[in-house]
Amino acid sequence: MSIHPARRARLTRLVAGSAVVALTLAACSTGSDDGTADGGTPDEPVELTFQSWVPNIDQAVDAFNDSHDHIQVTLETITAGPDGGYATMLSAVQAGNPADVVQLGYDAIPDFLVSDALEDITDHVADAEATFVPWQWQTGVFGDRVYAVPQASGPLGQFYREDIFDSLGIDYPETWEEYYEAAQVIRDSDPDRYITAFAFNQAPWLIGLAQQGGAGWFTAEDDAWTVSIDGEETISVAEFWQRLIDEDLVKVEADFSNEWNADLQNGNIVTWISGSWADAILRGTAPETAGQWAVGPVPQWSAGENVSATWAGGSASAVLKGSEHPAAAAEFALWLNSDPQSVDILTNVGAGWPAVADTSQVASLQDDPEVFDFYGGQDIWEVFAESDAAVDTSWEWPPLSSTLFASLTDNVKEAVDTGTPLVDAYRQTQTDMVAALEGRGISVN
Template structure:
């Protein structure tokens, strides 16, 4: 039976199908401890995280038997992921790579990952159960979790104080705050409507109670245009229609300038966005704060993530699966390494016990930028409030491309955002069906 035929079965059958076809070339590699001639095993690690070389250097300094070379790649399905999978097919892939939780199913269906169960299964207790499970299919381990991206609201506390408003705790309050902000200055907006960011839009839908993918029997279910999602779309449609948010791609040059010039005052984003805010607008140090994401119903505590998070995977074809896994586990569990990763903006640690992570306890640069606030308390609460039943489907790259394209077209053409989500529903169902994946 072919991989695609097997993949008609959802959820845990994904890994059974993939594992059956994986070529475990790495099983013939040397065990951890160096090469037969006593030289260290050399492996390559691909990542897009700025400054992650600090953690790689720390590993190399503390290990004589394994040495890691870092290769910087572009994040996402159209950049580094495509390069990784092409290299796997060509037989010259890196050993370890950073991959989003959302894209692990894509890598499995494309036969791109090693089954690292025999090297990693003893490490499960080190990590948050839900983050560990993002890389486990049919009992086999395919990744080591690194960090999640629980959502928070970064906001300009100084300007909010000037305007007499507090950080919104509900979406109704957010709407009212947006009107106050807009009236205060012709160039000022409470936020950007980031039509370019499918992960952001998905996170907002998840936080609104949507659950886009599930399984029933031998089929996937797809609910991208359900009531919960359309409620979120209609809310942002109102903000766009009333010119209360600026329609601009976030992390673009224009958006960067607006953050620097105090023309965009909030950003609902993952915990890793701390490093982006600090790097984009260092002169605004001391003026920012972080609060929980606004709630749809007062008193609730519902959060979500920006595309789940990311993990370290061992790419198919490596000659050193044991050493590659050892590095992946160390990178994401050693307290020194995780402290570095947190400080540079890799996300909220996947570690089950974060009490030994120095940068979470005291990070003078981060805390000073946010006016002395320990922002990690907010993200710890956000991470605990994430709906961990959310499933990422195969073909997430298709999902991301379709959603961003359809929303961008809606903004450009002045058509309803709800129609963009309905079109995305049709696109994703068609794409899954075309790949032979059973959809209910």
């Protein structure tokens, strides 16, 4: 599902309306293109720099270099975007020495546009639109110009210890009420065991839960943003998790911490709601638990529904403003995210659910013994294919998503540290975001 053209036009005006910088959305890429990728010759290939935080993505870069004589790419591994990578990218643009291609979350693309940090790559990639899932392609399109090539989404699923569920006689929770009941049984079974961790440190996780609950935090309408972080759907989700916290049914701890890793390994954390890419993390973190895990859909708020969400939308490849080789950079970005060999590698290393519309050529999605054996022979990709198809694609990311992530994380952490209600954290985030947008000269209803 793609955003209606009129709605996207409004979104374009809103992103471009920042008082900090005026975007020239219809501008064409700078840099030369004489038919040999920005002036490269067979004897002197164009040399590009690619920045990414995805583990083992060097395998895809190597595959590109092996198959392309006229372009060669050097990978620079950086900190994950919200944790400092984006700041590094933007500083390099301002200093005039940017990387050519960078990994960007879908949520961050409006931020980079507001900062005038992206090259218009329409002339180089627009013909490939039909290759990708429409809503993912549209995350990089503003007006009629293309600024990013989608890589993968992060549809949510629930990883769970099937052996523990079976030993306790727990049926898979299809609704959140059944999830609550399962949490009680699991908590009673062992003084150290919880159904999951409440990851107060993960804004993308918190946002995904709200999205799956039917919330829409940002809407572009009438040339202004409507901000609804403290809407009814979000408050209901917050109250549900408050109930779990108050009754000591979830462990309040930061995910990806040493304690959390140990809890996954020893069975003290029994489930993990996360994106499809989390498979690679789980297998790497708890290899000795192979055969004990399974994957199911996210519980529903009403029985019989099929509503899913994503972990921060997904990721794309974009060309930074100031690249000396935008045509070659766009060629690499397109190949990286559409070539069957590359997409297969990206899926294997945990980049997420492919953005390509036709996944039948992605070998690892058809048969992956290493992955399937870890989950007791289950084809977990069937779960994520259904989840990806059930994502509410009307969700819109605003400018200043980095501010949103920081504000939400800080406010939720303060709530759990002080014992104040979670709903207050979301209401404070609402206030923070309205102030931040208005402070940047962006209209808010």
